[in-house]
Structures are given as C-alpha cells and as structure tokens.
Amino acid sequence: MRVDELETPVPVVDIDRLEANISRLQSYLDEHGIANRPHIKTHKIPAIAQMQMDAGAIGITCQKVSEAEVMADAGFNDIFIPYNIVGESKLARLMALAKRVTVSVTADSAYVIRGLSDAAQRAGLTLTVLIECDTGAHRCGVQSPQEAAELARLIEELPNLNFGGLMTYPTSEYTDSFVRETRTLLADDGLQIERVSGGGTPAMWQVHVHHEITEHRAGIYVYGDRLTLRAGSVTLDTCAFKVHTTVVSRPTPERGILDAGSKSLSSDLHGLDGYGYICEYPEAKIYALSEEHGHVDFSACERKPEIGERLTIIPNHCCTVTSMFDEVVGMRGNEVEVIWQVTARGTVR
Ligand SMILES: Cc1ncc(COP(=O)(O)O)c(C=O)c1O
Numbered sequence: 001m002r003v004d005e006l007e008t009p010v011p012v013v014d015i016d017r018l019e020a021n022i023s024r025l026q027s028y029l030d031e032h033g034i035a036n037r038p039h040i041k042t043h044k045i046p047a048i049a050q051m052q053m054d055a056g057a058i059g060i061t062c063q064k065v066s067e068a069e070v071m072a073d074a075g076f077n078d079i080f081i082p083y084n085i086v087g088e089s090k091l092a093r094l095m096a097l098a099k100r101v102t103v104s105v106t107a108d109s110a111y112v113i114r115g116l117s118d119a120a121q122r123a124g125l126t127l128t129v130l131i132e133c134d135t136g137a138h139r140c141g142v143q144s145p146q147e148a149a150e151l152a153r154l155i156e157e158l159p160n161l162n163f164g165g166l167m168t169y170p171t172s173e174y175t176d177s178f179v180r181e182t183r184t185l186l187a188d189d190g191l192q193i194e195r196v197s198g199g200g201t202p203a204m205w206q207v208h209v210h211h212e213i214t215e216h217r218a219g220i221y222v223y224g225d226r227l228t229l230r231a232g233s234v235t236l237d238t239c240a241f242k243v244h245t246t247v248v249s250r251p252t253p254e255r256g257i258l259d260a261g262s263k264s265l266s267s268d269l270h271g272l273d274g275y276g277y278i279c280e281y282p283e284a285k286i287y288a289l290s291e292e293h294g295h296v297d298f299s300a301c302e303r304k305p306e307i308g309e310r311l312t313i314i315p316n317h318c319c320t321v322t323s324m325f326d327e328v329v330g331m332r333g334n335e336v337e338v339i340w341q342v343t344a345r346g347t348v349r
Pocket of ligand 1: 199201
C-alpha cells in the first residue's frame with residue numbers, strides 16, 4: 001500500500017531516516033566512549049527499541065514503571081527508570097520488575113530513598129539507586145553537591161540499596177562541576193561515582209565535551225521534531241516522523257482547516273510559534289487547534305492548498321504525538337512497510 005492511500009491523520013515514520021538517526025548517534029557516542037541508553041518514551045514501540053539495542057545501546061530508559069513493565073515483557077533486560085517512585089503499590093510493582101530484569105532508578109530525597117529501601121527489604125533484593133541532580137532544568141533533582149553527597153551516603157547506609165552514581169536531565173554546562181564537587185565530597189567516604197547518566201536530544205552532539213558523563217539518554221533523536229529542529233540537533237532532512245493530514249475546509253481565502261487537531265498534534269508549544277511545521281507550506285502557521293481541527297493561516301504562502309490536498313507536518317513534540325496514537329506507520333520510499341503498535345501507549349503510572 002502507498003502511504004498516500006492511508007487515511008489521515010496518521011503518524012508516519014520514514015524507516016531509512018529512523019535507521020540513519022539510530023546509527024548516527026550510536027557512532028558518535030561510540031567514538032567518544034559514552035554508553036548509549038536511549039529513552040524509549042519517544043516511540044514506546046519494542047521493535048524500535050530493539051533496533052536501538054541492535055545498533056549498540058547498553059540498555060534502555062523508561063520513564064515510568066508501567067512503561068518498563070511493557071518493555072520487560074517484550075524481552076528487554078536492562079532498564080533504567082530515572083524517576084522518583086512513590087507509593088506502596090508502585091514500589092511493589094518496581095520490585096516485581098527488579099526480580100525479572102536488571103533495574104536501576106533515581107531518587108532526589110531521603111523520603112524516596114527510604115521507600116525504596118523498605119520495599120527492597122520486603123522483596124529480598126538489592127536495588128541500584130542513582131541520585132538525580134538539578135544542573136539547571138529546575139525540575140526534580142537535588143540542588144547542591146552537598147545534598148547529593150548526603151543522599152549517596154544514605155543509600156549506602158540503608159539496607160538493600162546500592163549507590164549507582166548520578167543522573168541529570170538535560171546535560172548542561174553545570175553538569176561536570178556538579179559531578180566533580182560531589183566526587184570530592186564523597187572521597188573520604190570511599191564512595192566512587194562510577195556512572196553519570198546525562199540526557200537530552202537538543203544538546204546531544206555536545207555530550208563529548210562533558211567529560212564526567214558516562215552514559216547518554218536521548219529519546220527524540222530517533223524521530224526528530226520541531227523542538228529539536230529549533231535546537232539544531234536534527235535537520236529537515238533527518239526528521240523521520242511526520243503526521244500526514246488532509247485539508248478538509250478552506251472557509252476563507254487565507255484560512256485552511258486540517259483533519260489533525262490537538263488529539264493528533266498535541267497542544268505542546270514549548271515556546272514555539274504555532275503547532276507544527278507544514279513541510280509543503282513552510283510559511284503557513286498552524287495558529288490554533290481544536291480537538292479534531294487544525295486551524296492554519298496560509299496568508300504568507302504564495303500558493304494555497306485545495307480541499308482534499310494531503311499535507312505532512314513535523315509536530316512540535318513527537319513524544320506527546322506518538323502517545324496519542326495506537327499505531328504508527330513505518331514507510332520505506334512511499335510504501336507502507338510496517339504498522340507498529342504503540343505497545344507502551346498509556347503507560348503513565
Ligand atoms: C529523564 C529524561 N531523560 C532523557 C530524556 C530524553 O530527552 P529528549 O526527549 O530530549 O530526547 C528525557 C525527556 O524528557 C527525560 O525526561
């Protein structure tokens with residue numbers, strides 16, 4: 001079947017580009033001796049995670065326990081969950097997972113660390129815990145090397161835990177000094193920082209300048225999107241993921257309406273102007289979304305589309321888009337080669 005015969009809106013991956021993206025980042029990280037631990041929350045598809053492993057990844061990253069459960073069921077056996085896991089039943093699920101596959105997690109508070117230790121004791125296993133450090137993103141993470149060192153000592157003191165190193169997201173200009181200071185603080189305790197896990201696609205080609213980083217977690221790099229285009233880490237020629245849509249209305253000479261709205265493109269803006277890049281009409285602006293309609297201003301375009309014309313859109317943020325579809329189409333040339341189930345879709349717990 002040809003891709004232009006598919007009903008729209010439909011997310012489509014160019015497999016040649018996908019393969020090239022996977023191999024390009026792997027080669028770069030190999031060249032610099034940095035382990036690759038891709039974040040699979042971008043695609044949530046075991047077959048693509050397998051392509052990443054086959055290319056040389058040391059394991060995968062999942063954001064939630066339920067996402068990791070799906071990947072463990074699919075046969076992946078080294079999974080990092082860089083997340084604070086809170087609550088009895090989630091901790092019990094984490095321990096059940098850790099009995100089946102190698103799992104490491106993060107924590108940024110004594111509360112989370114104590115919960116992990118109690119659950120690991122009950123389960124009779126030892127869990128590897130890394131400290132999440134805030135090196136500029138102002139999301140989770142300890143705020144200082146002193147706090148990181150204190151929590152590392154707590155992990156070592158408490159039963160059934162193993163101090164696994166430091167984690168940050170995204171890797172930033174502050175990462176190396178943060179790690180070095182923490183290392184100095186822990187030297188007297190005999191605690192080594194062997195693993196430093198950094199992440200992010202926007203700055204992925206600069207990872208090698210951060211000499212403290214031992215492994216990298218990129219997610220978006222497999223697909224590319226408008227956020228990473230803005231950052232300059234992907235290009236229009238390497239973007240592998242597009243939402244194919246159809247113009248369903250031209251109510252005015254300037255306005256066009258697409259069959260893809262917020263339920264297909266997601267409402268993520270992240271400071272971008274408009275809700276996606278229309279490849280065939282780069283000057284057009286998707287200025288608003290209703291659930292099933294994309295509102296486009298074509299006034300800046302010399303040529304304007306007809307009703308029925310198919311358009312391809314690079315969304316602002318591919319991760320939120322894939323998590324809204326049951327299936328993603330893989331194409332080679334203009335032919336449908338595979339239809340992947342987004343197996344880990346909806347795994348937010
Ligand atoms: C903890 C963590 N690591 C890695 C990544 C991957 O970064 P990116 O989406 O820029 O590829 C993310 C993305 O949100 C993340 O939250």
